[in-house]
Amino acid sequence: MDGTGRRWSLGPAALFAAWGASRLVLLLFVLGVLVFPGPDVTTDVSVIYRGWFEVLRHGSFPLDDVSWQYPPAAALAILAPAALPFLGYATAFAALALLADLAVLCLLLYGGRGPGRPLRGAWFWTVGAALLGPTLYARYDVMVTAVAVAALLTGPRRPRLLGTLAGFGAMLKVWPLLLLAGALGRAGRRAWAAAVATVAAAASAFALAMPGALSFLTAQRDRGTEVESLGALVIHVARHFGWSGQVLLNYGSVEFVGPYAGVLSDASLALTGVASGWLVLWWLRARRSSPGAATLADAALTAVLLFTTTSRVISPQYLVWLVGLGAVCLCFPGSRMRLPAWLVAAASLVTVLEFPVYFVDVVMSDRLGIALLVLRNGLLLAACVTAAHGLWRAAVPRPAAPTPAPRSAPDGLSPAVRADTRATGR
Template structure:
């Protein structure tokens, strides 16, 4: 075997070994062999998901449960443990989440590697994802993230596959539609068309065959401000000055309910609107230039980051999405998301501290709880600013940028980029 072959065979071994060691410890926490500090986060699987499973397997969606706020494709994740009938529901779910985690790593190792592409993305996922603790395997978000990573690595070389996977991901948990934020040009139109067709076909089939399939469209209409969100910091501080509201389990999450909460929630929605308005301006600014593989990943990461940070709800599992998308960005040397991705990685251990370790302090608006939220949300907000700045600068006109793309690269990839990525499909 020549030197290049030895480097290739040895390259993935280290992240795979590190992944195996870290995930073994994580699995011991999830299965209860080791005790993790704070409330047990796995009850969502053993109680809530298990109850949904019983309803779904009888041919209906749990429309009477206010916690059910997901598109119809989510049923696939909830029903998936039936594939391992020899295990209990919670154990089977953890094993499937572990396999999805491994799928992300393999995609980054082999789909995200090629000429000039080091293993930074694979290492980022290996080290960053377990910083979220048992939450990684106690929600189905890691499964959605695997679909999103596969979609982005398909990218502009396979626009229809990219769009179909983004559409399928959206039927699991909506947010993967944001992966298409940077898709433009001929390849972008193909991707958008494939995504629209996938969503339309899936939603229609679900609506025609299963009652309540589209109930998620109005399920979150009356949600308030969740205690971990950016806007919640205002209410946390207000409690120390006599705010008279309450903290309640509301629509499946712990939210503030009381005076002025509607105003805070409205401000969060307005901020999300501003973020999407900025994305629209960026898209108009960048539409004349081909995005390239790095640009496509950067736009997707930025869009999801803006959506997550400005949301009325920032659940810990949302960081799983961001770590996965940040890992894809780090696969491309031309990415401008290095600093934002590492800021997200820094937010992960703070997130596990605020939930579940010190969640009691967060709910009580204690100084420790507020401090943890200030640090975590501050890191996410800083990541938003740096990601938006990098994406905007990448769209700045450069000498010769107005020239039409070469005919040999109709999908938006330059000939050099095409030759460097042809053999590295997902």
């Protein structure tokens, strides 16, 4: 086997060894064999998810629980541990999350590979997702991310499959619909049609089968300003100058409730509207150009970055989505998302520090907590700006400068003709 073949054989071996070692450590934390610093992140699975499981398996959505704010297909993720009845609910959920994590790795490594595509996307997922700590296996977001990665890697060749997977992902957790932000031209129309059909079919099926399937459409209407969000930084600082509000567990997350919290929530929604307007403007310009093969993945990462960073809520598990999308972008040699992806990786490292390690400092608005939030949200903002700039430059190139006309020689002959004349002595 030649040198290239040997490198290829060693590459996946080292990759799977690193993935296996890092995931073993994560499992030990999730299963309680090792203790991760800070609050226990697994209670969402063992308490909240398990409670929803008991309600869902009797044929209804948890209508009396304000923390249920998910599209109807999320029930599939919550009910999935029933497929492993020989394990306890929390252990079965961790096992399924591990399988979803492995699916992402295999998709990045084999699902979209082509000539010249590097391994860096798979390595980015292996390292970047591990930086989030046990949160990776304590939420169902890694399962949604697996669907999104499959959609983006198959999308350039099979737009209808892209649309179907994006639509199904939207029925799991809404945000995968943003995968279609870069779907352009005839193929884009096929992808959007498939997505709409999938969403309509899934929503109708769940609505007919289980009451409360569409309650998620209004479930987040009264959400406030979550303590880890961009807007929350204003209140964190204001608390040191006598802000009189409270920190409460509200709608399933820790939020600020009190003076100006509503104003900040409205400001976040306005920023999301501005981000939407920019994406529409980019789409209108890009559809008249010829974007590269990486545009679909680049646009997806940019769109999710913009909506995540401007949201009223930035939960730690949102970084799982961004790491997965960044890994897909790095699989394409022509991607403009290298810097944004690495900024996301840096934000993931800071995220595990602000939650769960120093989450008490964040809730108390201590200087350390504020510093971590400024750094993490600053990295996300930088990722937004660089991603938007790169996407715009890639899909809306600047017009080429005109080529200057050749200068004429004093006697009216071109320089080439004069040189030829001198050489022949004529």
